[in-house]
Amino acid sequence: MTAEENLPDSCFIVGLAEDQSGESGHLIFQAALTPPDEQSRQLELDSYCILNETGGVHYGGLTRVSISSREIRFRFTPEAVGELELPAAEIELDIDPEVDFERLRVALCKVLTYGNPAKVPEISVV
Template sequence: MTDPAAPYWTIEYLESGESVPGGPFTVFIGDGEEDGRSLDLQCMPDEPDEQSVRLELDSYCIVSEGGGVHYGGLEEVALRPDRLLLRFTDEAVGELELPSREVVLGVARGIGVEELRTGLRKVLSYGNPEKVPTMSL
């Protein structure tokens, strides 16, 4: 995965965990602006049931700031101390209204990189193994 110099936006806010006990585990990253850019990566606490598998809702979910939703959709994820590199499928790019398949996000100094790493590993490993991206975390 390439590592372009300028990030698409910088992660200034991170929230990771269950917002409601027994509810979805989420990794919410944002640029710190009230109506700014964000991605919310989620997984359910239990493995997908038969209906979720039939409907292809059997993996992690990504929600973008514009309300786009996609299940699965990442091919590769790499985390560096100051960068998060994400490579999406073409379908996910369209659903999430992203500028390209490869998105580089800066990681601000105050962001807990270990919390981000642990949360991403938990969410992105959920469900259908065919939808789990290659991870360098």
């Protein structure tokens, strides 16, 4: 898990990977460091962005996120499933016990609540 500001690209990033190398499955969530501008709103690029190992990119795309100290469950929209070539609309990821849960929770909430309120997923912490 990584959560950090990427100043050269002017975004905040949360990265989740199946393994330490990140070479297998991974999800990257990004949000700009500045509010969306009019052009971003017109192009519907006014929310968080999701990237994965297939090279897929989708803005918004989550309807629900449930996070606990042991796992995260993501529910994706049908459009995001297609764009990201996901195997299912709901993806569950185990959280390594060594991960700082509070840091992960805060970072993920920061990214997923960025921009257009209509694209913010329901977030529950259990």
